[in-house]
Amino acid sequence: MKWTGDLAHFPYPFKDSTYRYSNNSIPMKQPFCIEVTPSYKKEMLLKRKLLSDHPERCYQSLPHSITGQWEIVELLIDHLISQYPQHFSVEKENNSWIFFNKILDEKVEFIFGDENSLSCEPLFFISHHVQEDLIYMRQRDDDLYLDAGQLCFPANWSLAFNIGMKFKNIHHPIPGFKEEGLDQRILQFLMRLEAGTPWERLNWSLMAGDRLDTSLETFDQWGKLRKHVTRENAGELVHIRVEVQKLFRLPRTNSILFSIHTHLLSLEQLSTNREWLQQFYEILSELHAHIVEYKGISHYKASLMHYLEEQLERVKAT
């Protein structure tokens, strides 16, 4: 799903001309865990289809996560109506809530805190109204556990496999993450997260194709495109995939909500910004081999570099 908005609003993830794994979280300026973009309707259609067709792949929860799920519902509805009052509203009478999604022309009535008043779990319900993927991490025994999640647009990982895992174990496959002590540092950072002071970070990878649903479960389908990248088609085929990750402490359950909003931009579009093009080329030129491999670039890095060099030459000539 290609970026259709103004390029100036794309969450371009780089500040320097080198890239290393780091805790690049920053305090949020606008403390909202959701964003409604021009592709809302299209993405909600896709997300709902995935949730309906592949519930096990896209949704997982442990029984003790229900209280936290209600906290997420409350937070998200609060953010939706505060940030987008023209699109969302809620009527509350004691615990009886009526939620209105005016974009999709929908009305949902439920009793807050009563699971039986919804036809599904609370997290599953609210997932149908936001573009973000939602991950719920519960803090206990001095650790964070993935106790529930809705994940339709993952960057090549499996929620079904990772459910119930501790933070460090989730990140075990990332090369160098443990060796450099980043897993411990980020875990400590997250466990000190305070209610009312949310943080955000950008994460990036490259992919061949423009699918949002790049789950590990379907890697055998979409991963094949990596073999088809050439210097001629790289601009159109290769996309930078940026995840805007937001971190909110949920005070009642002392847990954390990660919301993940994924954006895709073709290299063709990225190259129209001269500064981005130059910086991105420099970053890729010196990117460590283990990061190249983990981010899935190694199959087509040579073609990609040729493409970017051609673009740089074109820009210099103009």
Add this chain to the structure above:
Amino acid sequence: MKNKAVFINGKRKYIFCGDEQGLKLLSNVLEKGKEEGLTYDRYLLSDLKMTLLQDFLKSQKMGTFVYLAIPFLVLQQFRKALEDIGYLEEDVQYIGYGERKIPVFCCRCHEINMSNQEQNRLFCNRCSLELEVSDHYSAMHNAFLGYVAKL
């Protein structure tokens, strides 16, 4: 799951449990327990059946530490049963011997396949995808993640 028992000090009571071969593997920790004058029971699992052991373990008090030594091939079902009773990972040392199978979670269809320990690749029993066994482990699934072996 280990193949050698390590003595853990300071528990209220110890239970050394296994079949005949398994109890031999526990002899070093059993002797250590005796030397220290600790409270313990020795439990022979002669037919590798869970029922009697389950009743015995259910009747134990909090703070009881269990050593369980049995063939790798049946270790997982015992582990599951002990967890259901309420024995957490830190309450038990699981010692295995003999042939070992590795559970492998298929990244495509979530089937858990059993692979020989030395086998790096296998085909999923359910969806036939060729999997490469990784070292990413899920305690919840008790399985290692199998990735797409080739595109």
